[in-house]
Structures are given as C-alpha cells and as structure tokens.
Amino acid sequence: MKNFMKKYGYYLLAFTLILVVGISVGLGGDKKGGVPETPTGNTPTEQASTTPVEMLSPLQNAEVLKWFSDTELFYNSTLKQWESHKGVDLTSENTDVYAVLDGVVTDCSYSYSDGYCVTIRHDDGLVTKYCSLANLDNITKGASVCRGDKIGEISSSASFEANEGGHLHFVVSLNGVPVDPSNYLTLENK
Ligand SMILES: [Zn+2]
Incomplete structure (x- = not known):
C-alpha cells in the first residue's frame, strides 16, 4: 500500500485536482450559461416599449x-x-x-x-x-x-x-x- 501510494500518489492527487477544477469550471460554465438568458428574455420587452403600437386597419382593404x-x-x-x-x-x-x-x-x-x-x-x-x-x-x-x-x-x-x-x-x-x-x-x- 505504501508502495502503491508512492507510485500512484501523484497520479491520485493530480486526478483529484483535475476533478475539483473540472467541477468548478462546470459550475462556472452553468452560471455563465445562465447569464445570457436574462438579457435575451428582456429583449422582446425592451423592443415592445420602443416599437410603435401596430393597429389593425379600421376598414378592410381601406x-x-x-x-x-x-x-x-x-x-x-x-x-x-x-x-x-x-x-x-x-x-x-x-x-x-x-x-x-x-x-x-x-x-x-x-x-x-x-x-x-x-x-x-x-x-x-x-x-x-x-x-x-x-x-x-x-x-x-x-x-x-x-x-x-x-x-x-x-x-x-x-x-x-x-x-x-x-x-x-x-x-x-x-x-x-x-x-x-x-x-x-x-x-x-x-
Ligand atoms: Zn375627414
């Protein structure tokens, strides 16, 4: 076991580090992924407030x-x-x-x-x-x-x-x- 740890301890450590970094990046990625949704969701509302109201014609084929x-x-x-x-x-x-x-x-x-x-x-x-x-x-x-x-x-x-x-x-x-x-x-x- 001692020999195993000596031999593979660094690999284990490295693997753990990669795992931790991977999870952090993954979480960060989720957060980043979530950020654009808010502006995208707001855009139609912003456009609606600046675009003039479009009325129906009061007469057909006027x-x-x-x-x-x-x-x-x-x-x-x-x-x-x-x-x-x-x-x-x-x-x-x-x-x-x-x-x-x-x-x-x-x-x-x-x-x-x-x-x-x-x-x-x-x-x-x-x-x-x-x-x-x-x-x-x-x-x-x-x-x-x-x-x-x-x-x-x-x-x-x-x-x-x-x-x-x-x-x-x-x-x-x-x-x-x-x-x-x-x-x-x-x-x-x-
Ligand atoms: Zn008139």
Missing part, C-alpha cells in the same frame, strides 16, 4: 380619400375651403368599421359636422375616434371592445365631408394631440 395633415391645407369640396385635416378619410367596399386595438368606449356622439362618432381609449395615452358612421346602434359608452370588434359602418353622416360619400373619418390622438394614423397602420392610395 382606400385613402384624404390623408392626415397638421399644417398642409387640403381643399374641402363640401365646404369649398382649404383646411388642415386632423385624421384620415378611408373608404372600402367592405363597409364594416373595426376597433383597431383593445380599449374602452369613452364617447358615442352625433354632430352635424362629423356625423356619428365613437371614441375609444387605449393603453399608453392613445385614443382613436371613428366618425361619419352610419349609426350608434351596436355600441355603448363604457363598453370594453377588443381589437377587431365591429363598432359600426361607414356612411356620409359627416355633413362637412359629405362630398366624399360613404367613408370613415379616423382620428388617432396621442396624449390628447391628433397624430398621423399612418404612424400606426399601413395605409395606401389605391
């Missing part, structure tokens, strides 16, 4: 009749005057109007100028308003709506835009200020 304009003036053929346009006018053969995001109906109203309008409040300071609807028969103030729920149909109830025919006057507001809806959804002239 055609733009009049774009959003903050400063540039558009000619209003109904009123025969030049004016800015704080929304986008859309029309489609499919007359159904859909909620673009989940939210709560905060207002249902009628005015001679804008016709029948529905206002929906969403997360992150976003509010959408749908005007020139045919009626308010299937919508209730205070109701929760989901993205894609039908909230009405297009019409020419907005007398100030009556020359455009059946259409939706769609407004997106961020923190109370009207913004270009095309920042949130893909729109195109057809």
